[in-house]
Amino acid sequence: xxxxxxxxxxxxxxxxxxxxxxxxxxxxxxxxxxxxxxxxxxxxxxxxxxxxxxxxxxxxxxxxxxxxxxxxxxxxxxxxxxxxxxxxxxxxxxxxxxxxxxxxxxxxxxxxxxxx
Numbered sequence: 596x597x598x599x600x601x602x603x604x605x606x607x608x609x610x611x612x613x614x615x616x617x618x619x620x621x622x623x624x625x626x627x628x629x630x631x632x633x634x635x636x637x638x639x640x641x642x643x644x645x646x647x648x649x650x651x652x653x654x655x656x657x658x659x660x661x662x663x664x665x666x667x668x669x670x671x672x673x674x675x676x677x678x679x680x681x682x683x684x685x686x687x688x689x690x691x692x693x694x695x696x697x698x699x700x701x702x703x704x705x706x707x708x709x710x711x
Contacts, residue, residue, distance in 0.1 A: 610677070611677065618633065627640060627642045637652075638652065639652040641672060648668075648671065
């Protein structure tokens with residue numbers, strides 16, 4: 596995944612009031628990207644399939660929402676990720692117990708979780 600897209604994700608997380616350090620970004624060799632909230636079961640996954648982007652997501656302990664089709668990053672996928680982040684943060688507050696002391700003990704001494 597390109598650096599500018601990672602930067603977009605960090606900015607989007609901050610825009611909706613979330614700390615990017617609360618998320619993990621996993622990239623596989625087949626082009627699949629997974630954004631995982633560290634303190635809840637929430638995740639968003641997408642993959643570039645030729646000229647389109649497909650994805651799915653889970654909020655909290657809810658069901659998987661499949662097929663998030665899109666053709667562009669800014670015009671389609673990023674707004675869906677923004678909505679998911681807003682919902683995931685609400686779902687986390689409702690479905691999980693957040694331990695501030697546990698989060699602080701795991702918090703690395705960097706400003707961005709993905710090494711740039």
